[in-house]
Each structure stands twice: as C-alpha cells, then as structure tokens.
Amino acid sequence: MTDRHRAFLALGSNIGERIEHLRTAIDAIPDVDAVSAVYETPPISEVEQDRFLNMVVRLQTTLDARALLRVCREREAEAQRVRVVRWGPRTLDVDVLWVDGETVDDPPDLLVPHPRMFERSFVLVPLADVGADLLPDDFDVASVAAADEIVRIGELSEL
Numbered sequence: 001m002t003d004r005h006r007a008f009l010a011l012g013s014n015i016g017e018r019i020e021h022l023r024t025a026i027d028a029i030p031d032v033d034a035v036s037a038v039y040e041t042p043p044i045s046e047v048e049q050d051r052f053l054n055m056v057v058r059l060q061t062t063l064d065a066r067a068l069l070r071v072c073r074e075r076e077a078e079a080q081r082v083r084v085v086r087w088g089p090r091t092l093d094v095d096v097l098w099v100d101g102e103t104v105d106d107p108p109d110l111l112v113p114h115p116r117m118f119e120r121s122f123v124l125v126p127l128a129d130v131g132a133d134l135l136p137d138d139f140d141v142a143s144v145a146a147a148d149e150i151v152r153i154g155e156l157s158e159l
Helices: 018-028 065-078 121-130 141-147
Strands: 005-013 032-035 038-041 052-061 093-099 104-106 110-112 151-154
Touching: 005 018, 005 065, 005 121, 018 052, 018 065, 032 121, 038 121, 052 121, 065 093, 065 110, 093 110, 121 141
Parallel strands: none
Antiparallel strands: 005 052, 005 093, 032 052, 038 052, 038 151, 104 110
C-alpha cells in the first residue's frame, strides 16, 4: 500500500511500569494520528495476574498489515515481552486490529481485521475514542464498560 490509510493498533500492559510501557511504545510507533484514553481492565485469562492498562491508537500510514505487525513485535521486544503463557501477564502486547481496505488471513500470526476485536470490550471501549465508526451501531460504551469493570484512567499525556 502506498496511499495513506487508517490503521488501528491495540496496546496493553499488566507487568512493571505499565504507563511507561505504553508511552514508550506509542512514541516509537510511526504515523500515530490519535490516541485513546487509557483504561484499566480485568484480564480475560484464567491465569492469575494483575489488571491491564489498555488503549487503542489510530494511524494514518502507508504501512500494510505485515509491516505493522513488524512494528508491533519490535515494540514488544523493546519492552522485553516474554511469551510464556497464552493470554498470560505481559509487559506489552501490541496487536494489529484493523487496516482500512486490507484483509489478511495468515494464521497464526496475522489475521486482519483482528478476529476477536468485536468480542473484547477491552478493545472496543478504547476503540470508541478513536474509531467509533468501526463499532456496531448498538454498541453502548458506558454499559459495556460498567458491566465488564472497565475503568477510564485518563489521557496518557496526563498520566
């Protein structure tokens, strides 16, 4: 892709300096156009772990989904993410959610749109801040956030 297009990445952290992991990653992601608020969310795994800080960023980029996946993996490596347990605790998790005009079905590492993004309130609530047009018409942010114990912490720039 050579024309600029929208893309969305989800970020999460529940180990160490969570805010700093998110801030450092976003500072190193190219073409960030908008940043959601930071939300504290419960883990979805049965693995015992702390709550996550989650957010979504919107890009205006020329990068395709595969190049964005490389960016995600680089940010995770810089945060010294260790992949031991699926859906386990992590310093940083960065996922490609959506790339306008692009569909990728290359399991296990790249599926775009992200196959579970519309099932995960910890993605949908921050996505409402920067990409509300992608949400289902009947999506009620306040109700979902309350039901799933999602707490808005604030804007990253203020934390």
